[in-house]
Amino acid sequence: MDRFEVWTEMGMKEGQTPPAPTSEEGLSILADAPLDRVLDLAERARKHFFGNRVRAHILNNIKNGNCPEDCGYCAQRRTAEGIPQYTLKPAEEILEEARAAKKNGAYRYCLVTAGRGPSRRQIESFSKVIRQIKDELGLEVCLSAGILTDPESAKMLQEAGLDRYNHNLNTSEEHYGDICQSHTYGDRVGTLENLHGHGVHLCSGVIAGMGETDRDLVQVASELRRLNVVSIPVNFFLPVPGHAIENPRTFSEEQCLRILALFRLFNPSAEVRIAAGREYYLKTRQGDALKVANSLFISGYLNVKGSNAAETAQMIADAGFEMELSEGEAHGSMVASESNPDAFALKDISDLRPFARS
Ligand code: SF4
Numbered sequence: 001m002d003r004f005e006v007w008t009e010m011g012m013k014e015g016q017t018p019p020a021p022t023s024e025e026g027l028s029i030l031a032d033a034p035l036d037r038v039l040d041l042a043e044r045a046r047k048h049f050f051g052n053r054v055r056a057h058i059l060n061n062i063k064n065g066n067c068p069e070d071c072g073y074c075a076q077r078r079t080a081e082g083i084p085q086y087t088l089k090p091a092e093e094i095l096e097e098a099r100a101a102k103k104n105g106a107y108r109y110c111l112v113t114a115g116r117g118p119s120r121r122q123i124e125s126f127s128k129v130i131r132q133i134k135d136e137l138g139l140e141v142c143l144s145a146g147i148l149t150d151p152e153s154a155k156m157l158q159e160a161g162l163d164r165y166n167h168n169l170n171t172s173e174e175h176y177g178d179i180c181q182s183h184t185y186g187d188r189v190g191t192l193e194n195l196h197g198h199g200v201h202l203c204s205g206v207i208a209g210m211g212e213t214d215r216d217l218v219q220v221a222s223e224l225r226r227l228n229v230v231s232i233p234v235n236f237f238l239p240v241p242g243h244a245i246e247n248p249r250t251f252s253e254e255q256c257l258r259i260l261a262l263f264r265l266f267n268p269s270a271e272v273r274i275a276a277g278r279e280y281y282l283k284t285r286q287g288d289a290l291k292v293a294n295s296l297f298i299s300g301y302l303n304v305k306g307s308n309a310a311e312t313a314q315m316i317a318d319a320g321f322e323m324e325l326s327e328g329e330a331h332g333s334m335v336a337s338e339s340n341p342d343a344f345a346l347k348d349i350s351d352l353r354p355f356a357r358s
Contacts, residue, residue, distance in 0.1 A: 004033075004041055004265070012048040012268065020225065021266055026218030029262045035254060042261040042292040045268040053324040054316050055108065055271065055295035056309075057142075058101040059302065061352050063088045063113035069146075070182045072244035073170070073207055073237055075303040075346055076114045078182075080242045083303075084349040088113070088122065089356075091129045096355040098133045104298065104309040107324050108140040109133060110166065112302060116183065117147035117191075127160035134161045142166050142203055142231075147183060149190045154198035164231055165195040166203040169223060172216035179210050179245060192227050202229045205275065208259050209237030211247035217259060221266035232263050232270050234293070236277025240303055240346065251277075253285040260292040276301040287319025305345045 004025060029038050065085030067076045076083050094111070101109050111126070118126065122145070130141050144166035148154060157165065169188055170176070176185035192202050204227065206220045224232055236256060239248050251259070256277075264272050273295040274282070282289050290296075300306040307315075316323055349356075 004037075012045060018268065020222065023215065023218050023222070026221060026262055026266065027214055029265060030214045030217065030255075030258050035258065038261045038265075039257060039288070039291065042264040045264055046272075046292055046294055049269045050271075050294035052321055053294065054290055054321045055273075055324045056105050056298050056312065057108045057110055057273065057295060058104060058106040058299055059110045059112055059297060060094065060097050060101070061114070061302070061347070062094055062111050063115065064352055065114055067114040067116075068182070069116055070180060070244070071170075072179045073210055073240075075240040075242050077242065077244070082241070083346070084352055086353070088125060089353070091125070091132065093353070093355050094129050095132055095136070098137055098139060100354070102137050102139055105313060105323055106139060106298070107295075108142055108163070109137075110142040110144060112144040112166075113146065115146050117149075118145045118153065120150075120153065123153045123156050127156050127162075130157070130160045130162050140164070144203075147187050147191050149187070149194050151194060151198065154194050154200065157195075158198045158200050162200055164201045164203045165191075166231075166233075167191045167195075168205045168207070168233065168235075169220050170205075170207050171210055171212050172219040172223075174219070175210075175212045175216045189223075189227070192229070196228060201231070202227060203231035203233065204229045205231075205233035205235065205273070206263070207235040207237050207276075209249040209251060209277075210245045211249065217262060218266075221263050224263070224270070225266050229267065230270055231273065231295075232267060233273040233275040233297075234260055234263055235275040235301070236281045238277055238280060238304060251281045253282055253288075256281050257285065257289060257292065260289055264292050271295050273297070276304065276306075279307055286315055287321075290316065290319050290321050300347055300351065303346055305342065305347055305351060 065076050065083040070077050098109050140163045142164040173185040272293040274289050274293045298309045298312045
């Protein structure tokens with residue numbers, strides 16, 4: 001049994017913390033370790049912690065555009081043009097979308113806002129709507145609202161029942177200045193530590209393909225492990241209109257599988273999610289990716305559209321997996337919605353606000 005196998009097996013035993021993989025092992029997962037061996041180990045960890053189940057997440061952009069930040073990968077960055085802009089959606093609109101998400105098989109509902117970080121007033125609004133969604137629908141709720149280093153705000157969200165706070169590391173500390181100058185990697189880590197310190201579970205992931213090296217990806221995988229992150233969205237960079245990433249990378253299906261395996265093997269019990277770029281880069285190997293990852297998004301990502309609930313459910317079933325549905329839902333409840341897996345098609349206002357009252 002080699003070292004990979006030793007710590008993968010240890011990670012599968014209840015209550016045991018496996019030793020941290022080394023950077024060299026991480027680099028080998030990405031480059032020269034035999035692919036079938038890497039995938040076999042990743043699949044064993046995935047099966048141990050999540051069986052045959054796949055969790056579907058649906059994103060709701062509850063506040064869009066007009067962002068003062070300059071994240072180079074984002075179509076909503078401060079110089080972006082042509083992006084629908086609106087302030088925080090009314091609670092009833094958010095609830096209506098949450099009801100539809102539940103019908104579409106969502107296990108978890110992710111509320112996402114554009115902007116540097118929330119005001120206290122916004123935290124109060126989020127807390128109220130989080131309580132309403134949980135009380136009425138029983139969905140797990142995740143909030144992604146930017147930099148949040150104020151302890152009192154973290155406490156309010158925890159008391160409202162927030163299940164997870166999302167704040168992606170995106171890339172390594174060393175590479176961070178190349179993708180964004182309006183805030184720092186340290187701001188991101190500070191936010192995660194604040195929320196974790198107040199008992200909120202962490203969702204934080206990566207965007208691969210932004211000119212980073214393999215060593216940067218390994219550093220992110222290792223840092224997420226150090227921060228006790230329980231949910232890891234793995235995005236593959238899509239050069240959306242208006243982006244400012246220099247030297248974007250492109251990936252083969254095999255490279256995507258290796259990257260997913262890296263995050264799984266560094267974080268065996270985490271919910272590893274195939275996020276943006278799923279349709280574009282993995283193509284017919286999305287089913288193989290589910291042997292490593294145990295969750296995905298349906299009906300699009302932060303800025304771009306994606307395949308709809310019915311298509312995604314079919315892909316999951318064809319690959320031999322089962323959707324893990326929220327309480328009270330049945331597979332038959334999948335409803336059709338417009339599909340657009342074109343990787344570069346930005347969400348328009350009808351995608352973003354299907355229940356807006358004009
Ligand atoms: S990722 Fe968020 S904070 Fe950064 S530019 Fe986009 S909307 Fe703004």
